[in-house]
């Protein structure tokens with residue numbers, strides 16, 4: 001049996017974590033995988049999560065299945081988080097998934113049932129796992145221009161032109177906020193123009209919203225999805241609680257669907273559940289139960305929001321501190337875009353060889369495309385790091 005297989009190529013992000021772990025140099029810096037770290041370099045459990053976990057431990061009397069869609073109160077909470085507290089949810093459906101990737105794969109399989117001949121358009125570049133997930137679902141894929149490494153900004157005209165090349169009925173995967181890997185986001189005017197082109201070309205919006213609350217704020221980061229929801233008849237969102245609730249390993253996210261009407265959303269939702277049933281049968285509960293408790297309880301919710309805001313502001317400070325250090329060390333404005341970007345990542349625009357030299361000569365670990373995790377930066381080492389970057393240029 002297994003002699004027919006060849007080894008799978010290593011994952012471009014996760015393989016960096018392994019290299020980092022095995023590096024004995026004490027000064028090493030991990031800017032690889034997208035997990036939030038505090039000033040001590042720890043991915044701490046958020047206070048509200050800890051409190052909810054304690055309550056859950058006391059209150060939970062059974063581990064029996066919750067149900068195929070997961071916790072309905074969690075699902076409602078996620079809909080409100082994405083669309084807003086007062087949004088009309090009558091055309092919406094949500095179900096709990098195993099992380100954001102579970103949501104992406106469920107949506108990919110669902111769309112394959114609905115429109116198998118469609119091509120899914122991905123931004124160039126995009127998160128390294130998007131393509132494998134869509135391929136695994138059986139989709140043809142294509143890419144639309146997105147990022148200009150020369151300026152560190154979105155190639156907006158080229159993006160619109162790229163989207164105009166799509167066939168009617170194709171699917172477009174959009175990063176709702178905090179573009180991964182570039183950190184370059186669209187303005188609201190640009191989102192509006194993208195929506196117009198997609199309506200004109202009858203393209204289907206598929207949002208990945210994995211970093212809500214890490215960019216400009218919880219509501220601001222969902223503004224792209226909300227804008228589309230006000231303009232288009234249907235859309236899907238894969239959302240994740242890994243980052244904004246820091247519950248990475250416990251795996252919770254959600255599939256969110258907006259249908260043309262309540263009945264269409266119900267039917268599409270039933271197919272999403274038929275999909276998760278064959279993928280993993282029932283979603284894991286632990287993190288969803290915690291998120292639900294936090295969203296339902298005023299005190300927990302306020303504490304969660306305040307800690308999330310502290311995390312977001314810390315990343316913004318690190319961005320401007322690192323951009324300043326790069327400006328000082330390189331005597332140029334070449335890296336100023338780092339301060340303009342949002343979310344966990346930016347790309348420095350280094351070659352694979354330069355990234356490798358950073359790893360070998362300076363114990364600095366980032367993804368091969370020079371994507372770095374802003375939260376992995378250390379306040380007191382920004383100039384060291386900037387010097388290392390300049391040394392490999």
Ligand code: LMR
Nearest residue numbers: 013032033034035127180
């Ligand atoms: C990342 O992009 O680093 C995160 O989304 C973690 C992952 O699974 O790749």
